[in-house]
Amino acid sequence: MQIALAPMEGLVDEILRDVLTRVGGIDWCVTEFIRVTERLLPASTYRKLAPELFGGAQTAAGTPLRVQFLGSDPVCLGDNAAFAAELGAPVVDLNFGCPAKTVNKSRGGAVLLKEPELLHAIVREVRRSVPAAIPVTAKMRLGFDHKDDALDCARALADGGAQQIVVHARTKVEGYKPPAHWEWVARVQEAVKVPVFANGEVWSLEDWRRCREVSGVEDIMLGRGLVARPDLARQIAAARAGTAVVAMGWAELLPLLHDFWLQARRKLSPRYAPGRLKQWVGLLTRSYPEAVGLFDAIRRENDCRRIDALLGVAWNEPVRGEFEAAANA
Incomplete structure (x- = not known):
């Protein structure tokens, strides 16, 4: 299989x-x-x-x-x-x-x-x-x-x-x-x-x-x-x-969500990164009640720094030119 x-x-x-x-x-x-x-x-x-x-x-x-x-x-x-x-x-x-x-x-x-x-x-x-x-x-x-x-x-x-x-x-x-x-x-x-x-x-x-x-x-x-x-x-x-099935809880998922956001921040323009996060969180609402509240909090938010705060992550601003280099890599 x-x-x-x-x-x-x-x-x-x-x-x-x-x-x-x-x-x-x-x-x-x-x-x-x-x-x-x-x-x-x-x-x-x-x-x-x-x-x-x-x-x-x-x-x-x-x-x-x-x-x-x-x-x-x-x-x-x-x-x-x-x-x-x-x-x-x-x-x-x-x-x-x-x-x-x-x-x-x-x-x-x-x-x-x-x-x-x-x-x-x-x-x-x-x-x-x-x-x-x-x-x-x-x-x-x-x-x-x-x-x-x-x-x-x-x-x-x-x-x-x-x-x-x-x-x-x-x-x-x-x-x-x-x-x-x-x-x-x-x-x-x-x-x-x-x-x-x-x-x-x-x-x-x-x-x-x-x-x-x-x-x-x-x-x-x-x-x-x-x-x-x-x-x-x-x-x-x-x-x-035939082994035990243990479903992933929100606590296990949250670090992955944080990493996804930080990668999006690093690789995508600030104009597009919030949209990618919203796409994923929107689908997560089907499986996780906790995602509903998060989606409501970010759905109209396009400021990356405010999204950082809502997620509770720390973002280290890249040096000038680093974003462009990542985008063209």
């Missing part, structure tokens, strides 16, 4: 990947999607979106990192995947699940599920372009506005060379609205010979048990559920191993 951390664009950046993988239970994680259009991206793009590549392609906790691409040009995707492999990407992942309108309008993400032939061509070209030792994997939804082609899309990915397929068990049109159709994950696994991961609407240990029962698959990718309950992967791993 493997448990993966989902690649959520605009949320799970290198800071949150670092913090969540330190909690434990996560076997691998994925970058936010790297958009590929018509050129070979420079190394600076990877330093920004996949800085772990330059430190052994793993988080500080030792969790392996996969690089995910999004685009529709097979040759261009292949060229960029080859360069990522040169930089040390241990696995190349392809995004066919993003539901964002701006992404879909530019022919990326879930809209490509309307074209199984193109899915096959993209995966085949990327597979051809990277060394044989580097796996190529893919993430898909059940379709764009219907599920009629879900199995054909999965077969196209597997036949093209995808060695694992993560299935977000909803269509693009369904977005993130419950329920997730886990029974379709079972149908996909029956249609392909490669391992299939279930993804979508797993917020608790009980959800995982039901997902496993309905989908019939052991492997799982956790997204918002893991962000909202940072020890969810650890709980699932313990339950799977």
Whole structure:
């Protein structure tokens, strides 16, 4: 059984990947999607979106990192995947699940599920372009506005060379609205010979048990559920191993939240750091009553120093130019 951390664009950046993988239970994680259009991206793009590549392609906790691409040009995707492999990407992942309108309008993400032939061509070209030792994997939804082609899309990915397929068990049109159709994950696994991961609407240990029962698959990718309950992967791993499951309390979580904020202060502009904190705390309110009060206190606050005080952390102001250096590293 493997448990993966989902690649959520605009949320799970290198800071949150670092913090969540330190909690434990996560076997691998994925970058936010790297958009590929018509050129070979420079190394600076990877330093920004996949800085772990330059430190052994793993988080500080030792969790392996996969690089995910999004685009529709097979040759261009292949060229960029080859360069990522040169930089040390241990696995190349392809995004066919993003539901964002701006992404879909530019022919990326879930809209490509309307074209199984193109899915096959993209995966085949990327597979051809990277060394044989580097796996190529893919993430898909059940379709764009219907599920009629879900199995054909999965077969196209597997036949093209995808060695694992993560299935977000909803269509693009369904977005993130419950329920997730886990029974379709079972149908996909029956249609392909490669391992299939279930993804979508797993917020608790009980959800995982039901997902496993309905989908019939052991492997799982956790997204918002893991962000909202940072020890969810650890709980699932313990339950799977038959050991005691001890839920993380607020006192254990608070130091991680403080570290997240200090990393955001160091790596992000003061204009954007508060928003990242609010995103995470907002999701934590699903699992922790203590997060509700904290969120109420910071939701309208954009002054970093006042947020420091509300969190009870001490911030050492960087010397002039240090922020710019970190941002461009």
